[in-house]
Amino acid sequence: MHTLKRSGATLALAWMVLSFLLLPAFVVFPVSLTTTRYLSLPRDGVSFQHWRTLFTDPAWMSGIWESLVIATVSTAIAVAAGTLCAIGCWRLGTRVAEQVRAAMILPLMVPTIVYALGIYRLYVELDLVGTMLGVILAHAVTGLPYVVLTVTASLSNLDPALEKAARSLGANVPQTLARVIVPNVLPGVLSGAIFAFIHSWDELVIVIFIGGRALFTLPRLMWDGINENLDPAIAAVASALILFTLVVLLVELGLRARRERRDGGAA
């Protein structure tokens, strides 16, 4: 029972703010179907020409491909390193381990522009500017915090006795890790992977600096398009990205619900 009276005006204002939040997500879909060559709502009929451009133009296609490869590989690195680190910190439980874990969220706090300058300069020295490897490594390290945070959250619900039981039953440390700990925190690992993937897939500022003249990921192509000609094909790209985000978010919410149900059952 709600003892706090809900005020109609507050509720109306809240839904107005929420509509403001959703407005941009909904406007790009109709704009992407315009029949004109400039950004506008469709007036006489709809056309899929801009969506066709997106999937036939070699520049956009190679952008999608580069973004996919970079996001997939950098996510794999971030998930492997981040999961191991979170489990190590959890098991060690010392002050130093605690500080390592705190240091891992540094990339979430430092403004990206600052890091972009630093990594650009380092990559000039290492001759990594404009290489796939360079972007993959930079995205992996900035994706680490998401994995460490989600896996740590999962571990906090795990009974340390499980690990001891596995060890006393004769499993060695790698076996315990692979067969007992990781399966138990899998939803956290998957959530982390999703966030790390979205992070890389959407990342623009670092790529602007270290992409050089060779690498044009999807966000970088969008950025150039916005600054140059505002082609309606960008609206099609934006719509595709929003749909993609929606699907991924629904998967993540599903995972979280499952995790909470299980944790609730265990408690």
Add this chain to the structure above:
Amino acid sequence: MRGFYWLALLPALLLLLGLYVAPLFGVLLISVTEPRPGLGNYELLLTSASVQRALWTTARISLMTTVVTLLLGYVVAYAMRTASGTAQRWMMFWVLFPFWISVLVRSFAWITLLRGEGVINTALRGIGLIEEPLPLVRNELGVVIGMVHAMLPYAILTLYANMRGIDLRLMAAARGLGAGRTAAFLRVFLPLTRPGILGATVLVFILSLGFYVTPAILGGGKTLMIAEYVALQINETLRWGLGTMLATTLMIAVLGLMWTLSRVLDVKKLFGPG
């Protein structure tokens, strides 16, 4: 077997130190060595008019963004706290969905809405409310709209996390003791949300300071905030010393504020996607 677990920290630690912390130190180093050793670059903070203009623009836009975001965010968080279970879940989804759309996509969407030939101006002209398009974008107004949009989810999630811990029966008790609705809110609920307000204010302000993409797209080059100013120094005029000095200043300001905040609240909770 603790050795194994120490080993498990190694890959992440090496990545972080070699490819994150080291480049940041590089930025710091360049700022005191180029074009010549010393604090000459930092003197520009006090002497250069264009640097001061960028700092002032950044502070002004960040403050406006913070105030508007907090007011709107508080209303939504409050409505979420007092809503029924189903409505609460829907509201949460409506907050999270735009949150996970990239700022680039969102800034582009705002361009299509706000520009002179954009959706809003066309609609207003269509119904005869205005004759000339309203200047909604490529100025500070456009930047603030885009930034408030980007920051609202952070504020709402922080405020809501705090409000969830408040027992709503306290309000009923206050009403029972004769307080009016407004008084119960102002004297019981509002004071209890002070940690949330503080956390959200600092968080939104800090994140606003470092914004690059949104002001660059919606400001149209006229409202130069620090991050865009830094990028210009590096990409156009190749003044690495000045660029890294401003970047270092920005980093120190952000980490300093974050540290202050962490004395009051659990920062990790604010950032956790979970």
